[in-house]
Amino acid sequence: MLLNVAVNFLEVEVGAVLDFHVIVLIKHVPDIEKVKFDVETGRIDRSSAPGEINPFDLNAIETAVQLKEKLGGIVTALSMGPPQAESSLRDAIARGVDRAILLSDHRFAGADTLATSYTLASAIRKIGRYDLIVCGEKTVDGDTGQVGPEVAEHLGIPHVAYVCEIRESYGDRLIVVSDMGDKFLVEVRFPALITVTKDVNTPRLPSLRDILKARRSKVEVWDADSLLGFIDMSRIGLLGSRTQVFKIVIPSEERRRGIILKGVDSVNKLIEALRMEGFI
Amino acid sequence: MSSGLSDGVLVYSEYDEGVIHPVAFELLGKSREIADRLKVEVWSVIIGYRVEDDTARELIYYGADRVFVYDHPRLVCFDPILYKGVLVDLVKQVNPSVFLFGATPLGRSLAPRVAAAIGAGLTADCVDIQVDECGDIVQIRPAFTGNILAYIRTSSRPVMSTVRYRVMRMPSRDTGRMGEIIRLIPMVEGDLSLKVLGRISRRSIDLTKADIVVAGGRGFKRRSDLKMLEDLASLIGGVVGVSRPLVDEGWMPREHQVGFSGNTVKPRLYIAFGISGSPQHIAGMRGSEIIVAVNIDPSAPIFRIADYGIVGDLYEVIPKLIEELSRIKRV
Ligand SMILES: Cc1cc2nc3c(=O)[nH]c(=O)nc-3n(C[C@H](O)[C@H](O)[C@H](O)COP(=O)(O)OP(=O)(O)OC[C@H]3O[C@@H](n4cnc5c(N)ncnc54)[C@H](O)[C@@H]3O)c2cc1C
Ligand SMILES: Nc1ncnc2c1ncn2[C@@H]1O[C@H](COP(=O)(O)O)[C@@H](O)[C@H]1O
Numbered sequence: 299m300l301l302n303v304a305v306n307f308l309e310v311e312v313g314a315v316l317d318f319h320v321i322v323l324i325k326h327v328p329d330i331e332k333v334k335f336d337v338e339t340g341r342i343d344r345s346s347a348p349g350e351i352n353p354f355d356l357n358a359i360e361t362a363v364q365l366k367e368k369l370g371g372i373v374t375a376l377s378m379g380p381p382q383a384e385s386s387l388r389d390a391i392a393r394g395v396d397r398a399i400l401l402s403d404h405r406f407a408g409a410d411t412l413a414t415s416y417t418l419a420s421a422i423r424k425i426g427r428y429d430l431i432v433c434g435e436k437t438v439d440g441d442t443g444q445v446g447p448e449v450a451e452h453l454g455i456p457h458v459a460y461v462c463e464i465r466e467s468y469g470d471r472l473i474v475v476s477d478m479g480d481k482f483l484v485e486v487r488f489p490a491l492i493t494v495t496k497d498v499n500t501p502r503l504p505s506l507r508d509i510l511k512a513r514r515s516k517v518e519v520w521d522a523d524s525l526l527g528f529i530d531m532s533r534i535g536l537l538g539s540r541t542q543v544f545k546i547v548i549p550s551e552e553r554r555r556g557i558i559l560k561g562v563d564s565v566n567k568l569i570e571a572l573r574m575e576g577f578i
Numbered sequence: 579m580s581s582g583l584s585d586g587v588l589v590y591s592e593y594d595e596g597v598i599h600p601v602a603f604e605l606l607g608k609s610r611e612i613a614d615r616l617k618v619e620v621w622s623v624i625i626g627y628r629v630e631d632d633t634a635r636e637l638i639y640y641g642a643d644r645v646f647v648y649d650h651p652r653l654v655c656f657d658p659i660l661y662k663g664v665l666v667d668l669v670k671q672v673n674p675s676v677f678l679f680g681a682t683p684l685g686r687s688l689a690p691r692v693a694a695a696i697g698a699g700l701t702a703d704c705v706d707i708q709v710d711e712c713g714d715i716v717q718i719r720p721a722f723t724g725n726i727l728a729y730i731r732t733s734s735r736p737v738m739s740t741v742r743y744r745v746m747r748m749p750s751r752d753t754g755r756m757g758e759i760i761r762l763i764p765m766v767e768g769d770l771s772l773k774v775l776g777r778i779s780r781r782s783i784d785l786t787k788a789d790i791v792v793a794g795g796r797g798f799k800r801r802s803d804l805k806m807l808e809d810l811a812s813l814i815g816g817v818v819g820v821s822r823p824l825v826d827e828g829w830m831p832r833e834h835q836v837g838f839s840g841n842t843v844k845p846r847l848y849i850a851f852g853i854s855g856s857p858q859h860i861a862g863m864r865g866s867e868i869i870v871a872v873n874i875d876p877s878a879p880i881f882r883i884a885d886y887g888i889v890g891d892l893y894e895v896i897p898k899l900i901e902e903l904s905r906i907k908r909v
Contacts, residue, residue, distance in 0.1 A: 330723045330857060342726065354839070411690065412699055438723050438838070442702035444690035447658065451694035456659055456772040459687035475778065477832075478683040480594075482655065483775040490771065496839055497832060540699025541717075545729035554869065555885040564888045565898040568870065569906070571886050575868055577790065577814060577847050578906065 318371025318469060319428045320362040323418060323449065324355040324390055326383030330438045335548045342546070351386045354434030356393070356501035357494050362432045363394035364499065365467055372396040374425060378406055378417055384517045392504035392512035399425070403521040408536030411440070415448030416538060420529040421520065422453060429488040430472070435460065435495045443493065450491040458484050462497040581671045586619040586644070587612050588674035588736065590665070591637055592684055593626040598636060600748070600787075601680030605741060606641035607749030608707060609678065615709045618675060619643040623668055625661055627654035631759055638757035640749055645757065646672075648764040655774040656684050662691040664764045669696055674736045676715060678707075681740035689740050699732040701739040705865070723838050724861030743786050744844040745865065781833050783817055785841040790816030790849075791866070793836055794824065795859075797852015797873065797892050801829040806896045807851065813903045819843065819863075821853050837862035851892040855880025872896075 332347035351359070362373045375390040377383050378401040387398035401421055409417065422428065431453075433446035443459070450457035463475035471487045477495060486492070504512070522534065532538060559567045572578050587609040591602035602622065609620045622642040624634055627649060634645045648664050669677065669692070677692075679685035681703045693700035705727075706718040715737045717730045732738070785791065792811040798804060804818070811818045819836040820829070836843055838858040848866035853859060855871070855878055863869070864883060871884040872895050881887045888895055 330725070333722065333725070335722070335725050340726075342722065410699060411702075412694065412697070415690075415694060435839070439721065441721050441723065441838075442690075442700075443686050444693075444700060444702055447687055447690040448694040448700075450658075451662070451691045456769070457687075457691070458772070459658075460683050473775070478656065478687075479781045479784065480777050481779045483778050485773040485775055487771045540697070540734035541701055541730050541732050543728045543730050547727040547729070548725065549727055554883055556881075556887075557885065558881070558887045558889065560889070564890065565895060565902060568886055568888060569899070569902055572814075572847070572870075575847070577868075578903070 318366065318369040319374065320365055320371070320430045320432060321374045321376055321422060321425065321428050322355070322358050322362040322390070322395065322432045323445070324359065324375055324377050324386060324434070325352045325437050325440075326350070326377060326379045326386040327352045327437055327439045337548045337550050340546045340548055349382055349386060351389055352434055352437045354436060354438075354496060357496050357498050358432045358434045359390055359393050359395060360499045360501040361464065361492075361494050362430075365430070365464070366394070368467055369469060371429075374399065374428075376418060376421060376425070377401065378409070378414060378421075381519075384519070387517045388512045388515070389504070391515050391517075392508040393501070394508075398515075398517045400517055400519045402519055405522045405531070405535050408539060409534065410539035410541045411442050411444040411448055412540050413534050413536075413538035415445050416452055416533050417525075417529070418445070419449050419452035420525050422449070424525055424528045431455075431489075431491040433491065433493040435493055446491055446493040453489070453491075455489045455491055456486050457491040457493070458486050459493045461492045461494045464498065583619075583644075583672045585616070585675045586621040586672065587616070587676040588669075588672070588678070589620070589622045589637075589642070590677070590679045590685065590688070591622050591624045592680055592682060593624050593629060593633070596628075596630070596633060598624070598633060599680055599682060599743075601682065601741070601743040602637065603640040603751075604743070604746040604748050605678045605680065606637060608741070608746045609676070610641040610749065612676060612707065612709055612715070616675065616713060621646065621672065621674065623665065624648070625653050625664055625764070627651050634759045636751075638755050638759075639751045639753050641755070643757045645759045647759060647761045649761065650764050650766050652766040653764060655777070656688070657772060657774060658687055658691050659769050659772060660764075660766055661688055662695060663766075665692045666695045667765060668762070669736065677736040677738045679738075679740045681742045685740045689738060693738050698734040698736065698738050701730050701732065704739045704741045705745045707739065707741065720861070723857050724864065725857060742842060742844075782831070783833055785817060785819055785834065785836065785843050788817040788843065788845050790814055790847045791819040791836065791843055791845045791863070792816040792849050792851075793819035793821070793853060793863075794851045794892075795821035795853030796823050798824065798829075801827070803893075804829060806900065810896055810900055810903075813900060813907070816845075816847070816849075819848075821856075821859050850880055850884075851896060853880055854878050855883065
């Protein structure tokens with residue numbers, strides 16, 4: 299009996315090690331072209347815009363799904379955001395993600411990149427074993443590109459940023475091209491985190507069938523309490539943030555000269571203007 | 579180990595193959611201002627292999643009082659873990675009040691690791707840093723694809739930010755300035771989880787450093803038509819930039835892309851031909867000093883941020899510009 303249990307345990311363990319697990323971090327963001335910015339009051343009206351997966355995170359999902367197709371295993375999508383973010387996680391399922399987890403709780407709200415990355419890292423600890431974490435290059439609203447490397451630091455794993463090409467993938471490591479201006483070939487052993495640029499692949503469109511199937515599949519929603527034992531509540535949300543936005547300015551169109559040159563000699567007028575500005 | 583030092587404004591100086599990225603000099607200029615207000619020193623740190631004293635001294639000429647140098651063969655290429663380890667160690671030793679990085683790809687990869695390791699807040703991609711009446715640091719950065727500017731305070735120490743290249747004034751180089759170069763021993767053992775196998779290509783151009791950018795968008799009908807853009811660029815000493823669709827089409831390498839997912843440029847002159855002026859494009863060039871737009875559509879948003887505009891066909895305007903400029907050059 300005892301022996302039997304031990305053997306089963308061993309089988310599970312071996313199986314788990316062979317099972318490649320990628321976690322992809324995605325953010326639900328407003329469609330930036332539709333958000334309304336009020337120049338007078340400095341208000342951002344997010345409600346005016348429908349939400350979607352951060353465009354750069356589509357490349358992250360595609361990277362994860364392609365690796366799964368090659369190496370086997372599963373892909374988990376993880377996102378922290380408001381309840382509406384569930385729609386983006388469903389979209390991720392339609393795009394090939396196997397499991398979707400939404401971290402949603404008012405206690406998570408108001409987080410800067412430090413608190414966001416800490417919360418995501420805590421959830422990843424709870425998820426347990428993984429080989430690789432894939433992030434987008436940056437978000438269209440936060441636009442920091444910081445969350446990925448910060449998650450890696452919290453987890454104590456290496457990261458490679460600006461990955462524009464996956465050269466080789468094995469069960470225990472990747473060889474990637476990192477675009478730092480100059481391009482570098484980097485080998486990284488699992489567990490590891492990469493952030494990918496839009497050059498890494500072309501995200502495929504989900505099929506109608508996958509979209510319909512995703513509609514019926516489950517998105518797990520975790521609140522702060524479900525991370526008990528993995529999280530220090532003083533490090534999340536507004537409370538755990540170390541940067542505070544205290545003012546927002548929506549730049550009105552700048553003090554540009556706005557001179558429209560007309561007529562047949564507009565080119566000559568432009569040349570004259572460039573001469574005056576000292577360019578010619 | 580404590581060094582007895584404290585409170586300085588620390589600048590990370592990105593160093594590669596004997597060259598310091600010029601954003602470090604700009605940051606030293608800004609740091610001088612901040613430090614003089616706070617009555618503290620300006621420090622810089624440089625990590626690499628075969629870092630000469632002459633190179634480190636440049637940082638002093640641009641405003642540093644002390645330069646910390648970590649020199650080791652294993653530090654020859656950027657390794658986020660080793661570099662982070664070195665900087666966390668330095669922060670613990672010298673306890674800076676402010677820690678600035680250039681918002682280059684390297685800075686944006688390294689700074690967050692350091693910040694997370696020490697539990698500090700980090701403000702990305704700042705376009706300005708001010709000291710308010712109370713002596714607090716205020717960081718200003720664009721967000722929402724450049725649609726807003728956020729004013730940010732940090733409650734942790736050091737105040738950490740990455741700062742865009744070419745937004746701070748380049749200070750003058752003063753070879754009379756005195757300062758101290760301090761060589762420290764980096765900890766580079768252990769971690770082998772990441773290995774830089776080598777540099778496989780060098781960027782052919784660096785748009786972020788260009789003074790004049792001559793840019794084309796989807797108003798161009800054929801790839802071969804970009805030849806006239808190149809001709810015009812070389813005529814006025816500029817570099818060719820493009821909007822994203824031209825890169826997606828494969829007409830131009832990514833190095834040439836201007837915008838949110840490409841380069842943020844800040845030339846003295848930006849000329850946009852056949853570019854509509856989407857928020858994502860503008861996010862990468864709105865800081866240009868003089869903006870010229872040529873577009874067939876008078877309602878194109880690009881005109882709203884232009885200093886000079888020509889409503890017209892680029893296929894007529896560019897050849898005429900080339901002709902006139904060549905004529906001027908000849909005389
Ligand atoms: C997440 C994300 C990131 C993005 N990042 C970037 C980025 O980094 N950079 C970027 O540029 N875009 C980016 N985009 C794309 C952006 O939204 C626009 O689609 C793009 O900038 C449009 O490029 P364009 O102005 O060349 O083309 P269009 O918008 O098609 O404009 C073409 C213009 O040419 C004019 N024109 C046509 N014929 C002529 C002629 N003969 N003479 C003169 N004018 C003519 C037209 O009137 C029109 O205004 C991004 C989009 C997303 C979603
Ligand atoms: N709230 C979030 N939930 C999940 N992933 C996130 C979240 N915020 C940021 N990320 C990930 O981190 C990357 C960089 O985001 P940012 O630092 O906001 O520019 C994104 O492309 C995502 O992969």
